[in-house]
Amino acid sequence: MPSQHSDELGMRERKKKESMARLRTAAKELMWAQGYETVTTKAIAARADMGEATLFRYVPSxxxxxxxxxxxxxxxxxxxxxxxxxxxxxxxxxxxxxxxxxxxxxxxxxxxxxxxxxxxxxxxxxxxxxxxxxxxxxxxxxxxxxxxxxxxxxxxxxxxxxxxxxxxxxxxxxxxxxxxxxxxxxxxxxxxxxxxxxxxxxxxxxxxxxxxx
Incomplete structure (x- = not known):
């Protein structure tokens, strides 16, 4: 039977994957529409429904x-x-x-x-x-x-x-x-x-x- 600890780890991992998927989708939508140089990480984070600080927890730059x-x-x-x-x-x-x-x-x-x-x-x-x-x-x-x-x-x-x-x-x-x-x-x-x-x-x-x- 899965422990509460393993359930929490699994939930965090799923949340991380879901957040990363939203981030990648947002980046593609904005960069493909506006160009790499124009788009900011703040705009990408907002499109992905997360804070800019959270974005940098997933990607270095x-x-x-x-x-x-x-x-x-x-x-x-x-x-x-x-x-x-x-x-x-x-x-x-x-x-x-x-x-x-x-x-x-x-x-x-x-x-x-x-x-x-x-x-x-x-x-x-x-x-x-x-x-x-x-x-x-x-x-x-x-x-x-x-x-x-x-x-x-x-x-x-x-x-x-x-x-x-x-x-x-x-x-x-x-x-x-x-x-x-x-x-x-x-x-x-x-x-x-x-x-x-x-x-x-x-x-x-x-x-x-x-x-x-």
């Missing part, structure tokens, strides 16, 4: 809250590509072009996320490497899964003789560096967000073309 919430968007892209790759018939992953197309299509999807939320995507790319908290670093965990997916595609191409690649992780890192640079460059140069997917694919195609046997 507004940035950590943003990285966590926007990370969900990134995670959905990762999950979608992992599932699409898992569902791909073996006979459709033959030859250099098929392998490289898988990488390009993965970045097409990531680029489409940027075109939907240019300012938020820019903030996520710019800030996700600068936090050391567990919440903030969750975005790096999604990136690790992303890298693992792309590495598995290129490793398969190398194993089947379709691709000539010596250092698969380095190739993947370079691909992502191109994506990050395009996001940062687009913001700095005020380039049209809608054109980023085209620019990105052109650069990635050029970077990967030498891998084809």
């Amino acid at each position: 507004k940035l950590d809250l943003f990285l966590s919430v926007y990370g969900d968007e990134f995670e959905q892209v990762v999950d979608q590509r992992i599932q699409a790759h898992a569902d791909l018939p073996d006979d459709q992953l033959r030859g250099a072009a098929a392998h490289l197309d898988q990488v390009l299509e993965s970045y097409d999807l990531l680029a489409s996320l940027y075109t939907r939320y240019p300012e938020l995507a820019f903030t996520f790319v710019k800030e996700s490497f600068g936090t050391s908290t567990g919440i903030g670093r969750s975005g790096l965990e999604y990136a690790d899964r992303w890298f693992e997916l792309l590495e598995s595609i290129l490793e398969h191409g190398r194993a089947t003789g379709a691709l000539d690649v010596d250092d698969v992780p380095l190739v993947v890192q370079n691909c992502h560096a191109i994506y990050v640079h395009e996001v940062l460059r687009s913001h700095a140069r005020d380039l049209p967000a809608a054109e980023l997917p085209t620019r990105l694919r052109q650069r990635l195609t050029l970077s990967l073309s030498h891998l084809a046997r």
